[in-house]
Amino acid sequence: MSAVDCVIVGGGIVGAALADVLCAEGMSVALVEARSIGAGTTACGMGHLVAMDDNAPELALTAWSVALWRELRDELPMAVEYDACGTLWLATDEEELAAIAAKVASYRGAGVRAEVLDAAALREAEPALTPNLVGALRVPDDAVVYPPLAALHFARRAQQRGARLMPGCPVAALRPDGVVLENGEVLAAGHVVLAAGVASPRLCPDLPISPRKGHLLITRRGAPVVRHQLVELGYLKSAHGSDGASVAFNAQPRVTGQLLLGSSRQPGVGSGQVEPAILERMLKRAADFLPGLDALQALRVWTGLRPATPDGLPLLGPHPRKPWLWLACGHEGLGITTATGSARLVADQLLGRASAIDARPYAPSRFEALHA
Numbered sequence: 001m002s003a004v005d006c007v008i009v010g011g012g013i014v015g016a017a018l019a020d021v022l023c024a025e026g027m028s029v030a031l032v033e034a035r036s037i038g039a040g041t042t043a044c045g046m047g048h049l050v051a052m053d054d055n056a057p058e059l060a061l062t063a064w065s066v067a068l069w070r071e072l073r074d075e076l077p078m079a080v081e082y083d084a085c086g087t088l089w090l091a092t093d094e095e096e097l098a099a100i101a102a103k104v105a106s107y108r109g110a111g112v113r114a115e116v117l118d119a120a121a122l123r124e125a126e127p128a129l130t131p132n133l134v135g136a137l138r139v140p141d142d143a144v145v146y147p148p149l150a151a152l153h154f155a156r157r158a159q160q161r162g163a164r165l166m167p168g169c170p171v172a173a174l175r176p177d178g179v180v181l182e183n184g185e186v187l188a189a190g191h192v193v194l195a196a197g198v199a200s201p202r203l204c205p206d207l208p209i210s211p212r213k214g215h216l217l218i219t220r221r222g223a224p225v226v227r228h229q230l231v232e233l234g235y236l237k238s239a240h241g242s243d244g245a246s247v248a249f250n251a252q253p254r255v256t257g258q259l260l261l262g263s264s265r266q267p268g269v270g271s272g273q274v275e276p277a278i279l280e281r282m283l284k285r286a287a288d289f290l291p292g293l294d295a296l297q298a299l300r301v302w303t304g305l306r307p308a309t310p311d312g313l314p315l316l317g318p319h320p321r322k323p324w325l326w327l328a329c330g331h332e333g334l335g336i337t338t339a340t341g342s343a344r345l346v347a348d349q350l351l352g353r354a355s356a357i358d359a360r361p362y363a364p365s366r367f368e369a370l371h372a
């Protein structure tokens with residue numbers, strides 16, 4: 001039986017970022033991954049690093065996390081494709097444009113730069129968009145990364161600092177003194193962290209995490225030139241609805257000259273199949289915003305399962321009935337963005353110190369089901 005200070009179950013972007021932070025603090029860490037690093041939902045995400053202001057805890061965690069990514073940018077390898085393109089939230093009518101004023105205030109209150117573009121300024125910023133738009137909110141410090149290689153970067157940096165990377169090692173059970181691997185081996189550890197994304201309830205069945213399926217499409221090179229990550233303001237409505245499938249326009253320029261198009265949300269759907277009907281709705285919506293899309297060829301289409309919690313916030317902290325078990329899961333559609341802040345929040349709690357933001361809104365103890 002080998003012993004480490006901390007075993008992290010799940011080598012997605014959240015587990016890998018945590019391994020990196022804990023090793024930097026001098027802890028001995030094993031990062032145990034069933035498949036390969038970043039192969040789960042992380043490999044399916046868009047990689048938008050985005051400050052979101054749906055509620056105060058979401059804004060606090062996303063704003064801090066985007067700032068932490070920005071601090072890392074100079075040391076990220078080219079392959080991570082960090083692109084400081086900023087976000088444009090697009091208004092289709094006067095009502096949406098009016099809502100932008102409140103958003104500017106809430107972003108600025110959290111220290112996030114934000115500005116309003118009128119229709120003319122928007123046309124100048126993004127000539128490929130339909131001229132029917134009435135304006136936009138610009139958040140210049142948002143960015144984009146290529147998620148699986150970002151996860152690999154964190155994991156490799158942790159390894160250089162002494163972490164044991166264990167890909168191809170599914171964990172069968174969690175225990176107070178470590179984990180049992182599927183091959184029967186026991187890995188002893190002082191702390192156990194569950195960061196298995198949407199698969200976390202398989203190892204801890206009382207967790208309130210369910211899949212929220214999404215489709216994405218990437219074009220060949222030669223897409224209409226787009227300079228920002230583009231999102232329709234209506235995305236906020238579709239992102240937080242809890243029933244029925246929804247689609248919203250979301251387009252991301254890649255440094256490769258391709259365009260990544262999203263996105264759809266299907267709460268409770270756990271199958272990975274591509275559904276042509278959803279894809280068609282998504283593409284129609286995208287063509288409303290980017291008329292030049294019709295001439296484009298899709299290179300690849302895929303789906304991913306977001307690990308959703310009932311209140312849309314992740315579980316970051318100790319399990320209320322199993323104090324030996326730490327949770328770092330349930331990041332829904334913001335796990336790439338918030339991997340940096342989540343890693344710090346969990347590491348700070350493990351080390352018994354305060355964080356830069358209040359950790360309480362993300363405490364797993366907020367869910368009654370975990371106390372039963």
Ligand SMILES: Cc1cc2nc3c(=O)[nH]c(=O)nc-3n(C[C@H](O)[C@H](O)[C@H](O)COP(=O)(O)OP(=O)(O)OC[C@H]3O[C@@H](n4cnc5c(N)ncnc54)[C@H](O)[C@@H]3O)c2cc1C
Binds near residue numbers: 045171303
């Ligand atoms: C279509 C789509 C678009 C998205 N776009 C964005 C975006 O633009 N920005 C953003 O911030 N977020 C985005 N997300 C969300 C983001 O991808 C997720 O929140 C994030 O990847 C979750 O990371 P994770 O490390 O928690 O989970 P995962 O990446 O799923 O990692 C968990 C790991 O645990 C492993 N595992 C599971 N069971 C076991 C076991 N028993 N033993 C060992 N290992 C195990 C899995 O193999 C997996 O690698 C998107 C998601 C989707 C689906």
